[in-house]
Structures are given as C-alpha cells and as structure tokens.
Amino acid sequence: MGNSLSSGLANKHAFIHSFGFLNFRKVHMTIEYLKTSKPAIERADDDAKTRAAVETTLSDIEKRGDAAVRELSQKFDQYSPESFRLTHAEIEVLIAELTPQELADIKFAQEQVIKFAKAQRASMQDVEVETMPGVILGHKNIPVQSVGCYVPGGKFPMVASAHMSVATAKVAGVPRIVACTPPWQGKPNPAVIAAMHLGGAHEIYVLGGIQAVGAMALGTQSIEPVHMLVGPGNAFVAEAKRQLFGRVGIDLFAGPTETMVIADETVDGELCATDLLGQAEHGYNSPAVLLTNSRKLAEDTMAEIERLLTILPTADTARASWENYGEVIVCDSYDEMLTVADDIASEHVQVMTDRDDWFLEHMTCYGALFLGARTNVANGDKVIGTNHTLPTKKAGRYTGGLWVGKFLKTHSYQRVLTDEAATMIGAYGSRLCMLEGFVGHAEQCNVRVRRYGGVDVPYGEGAAAS
Numbered sequence: 001m002g003n004s005l006s007s008g009l010a011n012k013h014a015f016i017h018s019f020g021f022l023n024f025r026k027v028h029m030t031i032e033y034l035k036t037s038k039p040a041i042e043r044a045d046d047d048a049k050t051r052a053a054v055e056t057t058l059s060d061i062e063k064r065g066d067a068a069v070r071e072l073s074q075k076f077d078q079y080s081p082e083s084f085r086l087t088h089a090e091i092e093v094l095i096a097e098l099t100p101q102e103l104a105d106i107k108f109a110q111e112q113v114i115k116f117a118k119a120q121r122a123s124m125q126d127v128e129v130e131t132m133p134g135v136i137l138g139h140k141n142i143p144v145q146s147v148g149c150y151v152p153g154g155k156f157p158m159v160a161s162a163h164m165s166v167a168t169a170k171v172a173g174v175p176r177i178v179a180c181t182p183p184w185q186g187k188p189n190p191a192v193i194a195a196m197h198l199g200g201a202h203e204i205y206v207l208g209g210i211q212a213v214g215a216m217a218l219g220t221q222s223i224e225p226v227h228m229l230v231g232p233g234n235a236f237v238a239e240a241k242r243q244l245f246g247r248v249g250i251d252l253f254a255g256p257t258e259t260m261v262i263a264d265e266t267v268d269g270e271l272c273a274t275d276l277l278g279q280a281e282h283g284y285n286s287p288a289v290l291l292t293n294s295r296k297l298a299e300d301t302m303a304e305i306e307r308l309l310t311i312l313p314t315a316d317t318a319r320a321s322w323e324n325y326g327e328v329i330v331c332d333s334y335d336e337m338l339t340v341a342d343d344i345a346s347e348h349v350q351v352m353t354d355r356d357d358w359f360l361e362h363m364t365c366y367g368a369l370f371l372g373a374r375t376n377v378a379n380g381d382k383v384i385g386t387n388h389t390l391p392t393k394k395a396g397r398y399t400g401g402l403w404v405g406k407f408l409k410t411h412s413y414q415r416v417l418t419d420e421a422a423t424m425i426g427a428y429g430s431r432l433c434m435l436e437g438f439v440g441h442a443e444q445c446n447v448r449v450r451r452y453g454g455v456d457v458p459y460g461e462g463a464a465a466s
Contacts, residue, residue: 031336034298035328037287046235046285054239057210058218065220072211077154079183084205085222086188091197091204097190106159106195112385113163117171117404124405134421141408144169144249146176146224148216149201150231153192154182154208156282158232160382162195164389164402165231165251170200172407177201178216178226182208209233210240217244230402232389234283251402255392257282258367259377260289260346262337262359267352267373269300273308275350275376276301280321281314287325289346291337298328338362345396348377365397423453427463434462 060068074080086094095103128138149165152158162179169177179201181192188206196204205223207215213233219225228249229241238255259279261272276288292298305322309315331337334355341349341359347367351359356371363369367390370377381388389402416422426445433442439460446457457463 030332031340032295032330033327034295034330035302035326037327038324047239050235050239051243054210054236054243058214058240058243061211061214061220062218066222069207069211069215069220072209073207076211077183077208079186079206081206083222084207086193086204086206090188091193094188094190095194095197098194102191103194106191107198109160109383110163110167110195110198112383113167113387114171116385117168120404121171124408132421134416134418135425136415136417137412138414139410139412141410143173143175144228144407144409145174146226147174147178147228147230147407148213148226148248149177149179149196150213150216150229150233150237151179151181151192151196152208152231152233152237153184153189154234157181157184157189157192159189159191159195160388161231162192162199162201164387166196166199166201168387168402168404169230169407172404174407176203176226178203178205178223180205180207180212180216182206182212210236213237213240213244217248228407230389230406235285238392251389251406252391252399253393253395254389254402257286258289258347258392259287260291260341260344260349260366262291262341262349262351262353263294263297264292264334264353265294265297266354267297269297269302269304271352271373272297272301273304276326277305277308277312277318277322279348279377280318280326281312282317282321284317284320285325286321287327287346288322289327289329289344291329291331291340293331293333293337295330298330302328334358341366345391345394347390347392347396348380350375350377365394367391367396367401419452422448423455424466426453427455427466430457430463431465 057072070080073084124141126138126140128136131137147169149169151161151165166177166179177200179196181189181196183206193204205212213229215223216226217229226248229244230251232254235255238253241250242253244250257279259276261275263272272290276290280286280288290298290301309319312318329340331340338359342363342365345365348370349363349366349368350370352373353359360369360371368380368386370380380386387402391399391401416425426449429445430442430449433445442462443460446463449455449457449463455463
C-alpha cells in the first residue's frame, strides 16, 4: 500500500474505494486519495482467523477453568505463578518499587479522570414524577454489581487504562471491581498495579489476553464471574468481548486504535505527521487517517512521516501500521471533510483547523474529539481526564466511549396511589390489552377495575369506556 493513486482514480470518483466508507448522500464531492489502506477483504480474512481462535479458546476456558487459563498464560506470557491474584502485601511491595515522582504522576492523572467522572455522575439524576393524580413513575440509576476491567500491558504497560476503567467504576459505585493485566517482562508491572489499586480494584490478577477476559466473564474455580467486561485490548481481546457479549455486558467494541487528523493550512506537516505516528505505534493494524483540504499539507505530512520514521524508536510498528492502514484524503471543502469524517467514524478525531468549533457543532459520528493544535490524543489517552476507551470500527455511529454512565443501569418503577387512578388506568389497560388479543393481560387490569372501582367487568372482556 502506500502508493499514490493513478490519475484515473484521482478524481471526483476516487472516494469509492475498498471500504465503501462514503455515500453520495445527494452531494457532489471531489475527493482524492493520495494514499489508501489495506483492502477490506484482507482485513476480513484477518478477522475470520481471530474469530476462530477466540471461539476455541473460550470454549476451553469454559470447560476446564483454571487449568486452561494457566496453560494459556504459560503459552503466551511464559507466566505461571502459584496464584494469579495478587495479595495486599504483594501489591504494597510492587508500589514501593515506584519513584515518588512516578507515583505522584499516576495519582495526578487518576485525579483528573475521577474529577471528570464525578461531574458526569452528577449529571445523571434519579427521576420521580406524578404524571397524573395518583400515578407515580420514576427511574433509579443502579451500579452494575460486578465489573471486570481489562488493562492491556503485554507490549506497552497501559497504566492509564486502569484509571479509565477501575477508577471510573469506583465513582459509579460498583461494589466489586476485578482488574486483570498481563505480566510485563515476566512479572507484574508496578505502575499498572499501583494504578489499579489506587483506583479502587477489589481483586487484582496478573493475567492477560483471552484467558483474562474469558476467566472474568465465564468464571473459573478460583475467579467468580462478573456481570460486565470493560477496557481496551488487542484484536483477540476485542473479539473475546464480542463473543461473550450477552452472557455478560460489555462497554463497547474497542479494537485496534484508530486516529484521524482533520487539518487545514493553519498547521504544518510536522504536527500532523507526529500526531498520526503517535497513534500508529500502538500496533501493526492501527488505522491513521489524514483528512485535509490542502494538497500541500497532505504532501508535506507524507514527507514528514517518512522522515520521522527514520528516528522514531517504535518505527517498526508505526511503519507497518502506516503502510498497511494509513490513508491520506484530500477534499475540496470543509463540508466534504465533515461528510468523510462522519462516514469513517474514527475513534480519535483530532481537529486542527480555522473552524474547530464548527466541527464540534456538526460532527455526529466519532469516539472523541481533540480540538485545536494545543491538544492531542495522547493528552486524552494518559492524563487530561476524558476516557480513552472509545468506539472503533465505526461503532461511533451508535455509541460513545466508556464513561461513568456505562457502569450504571437505569431502571424504571411505577406506583399507583389511589383507587381512582387504579380504576382509570386499569380501564384503558384492559381495552388496549384486548385490542392486542392478550386476555390474561386484560384480566390483570380488570381485577383492579372491579376491586378498586366497583365496576362489574365481565371476565375476559375489555372494560367499558366511561
């Protein structure tokens, strides 16, 4: 990939490419792809292999429990301790390995996440209203009772993911928070463990991959199952969550990191290239897209990417990601850029233009927005306070990212206080049930019309209109 499109494609029809991201929407658009990504069919092949591997692995965990989990941990992480769960004493020893500055930095980031989560929680109120005399309707926001938080860490120890899931669940009031993270360089990572502990995890396991999410969701001899799984992860973790959805709840489908930079000539190629590669280093399959109305900026950015790849320590990963999943798209107008951006629905959308607020007002499909050249995705990933577990693979069309509200269930209730209300609602309910053919339903209403209204409703018939 990475080649420039031929002149035959570089025209108003060039937007029709392998992903089928864009629709005409009755808009005439001139969109040019200077660089395209790996074809959809190749991605589909990768996904199919992942699905099969995950299905087999989860079945094994369900059948054999701890024995399967231990074998998988040994196979993939070369880690097989006496117990995967850390004791309080072990946690304290690990935290003591951190420098005072490291610990202070972790606490600072966690405080920002907690501060924003508390503000979000305060926006969610229980409701109770008397909709008519004697009829009370309401809802309560009730925390999920147990949550399994996955914190990636095999290649990069994702300290921040502990804040995003564990600390946010704590603010929501979840009474049992289980946290899993893989070993790092053959042992628990002190920084990740510290973040989990400080965030409020009740159980901490050094366990990664499919075996971690499978054990938390399905339960084993030593791990009680949870009601919900949250947190990002690699393609196998994401697929495991997808297959387990239904047996347990999940936050969202959080697959490989995606980033989009929307930019015009108010910024330069170095800034755009840095921000694209900053996320491309996540993994070999992390899509990174530049969307611009400036061909010069597009070309400058592509040149800067090649320069930076010669000095970036994580260039091996970033280059593979950029070459296979990177895209450069040039539009004629801001309206076209908006249409393309909403169609792609990228996880991270960095906006650096002369009208950032316009994009904030009009964009509808994305994970999170990062507005202006002074901010960047790394801020959101690590410290600023917004959550970094965000929808990928176009899921931003129907869901937002992880936040305190994901850990809360909104349950309704009703109460009828007077005989008059019971009679009036019951009569309507009776007739509407009979309209649908539900005689048993109608009798639930009729028996109350008889008792509380003194009305003789023949059995199995709808109540008469008053």
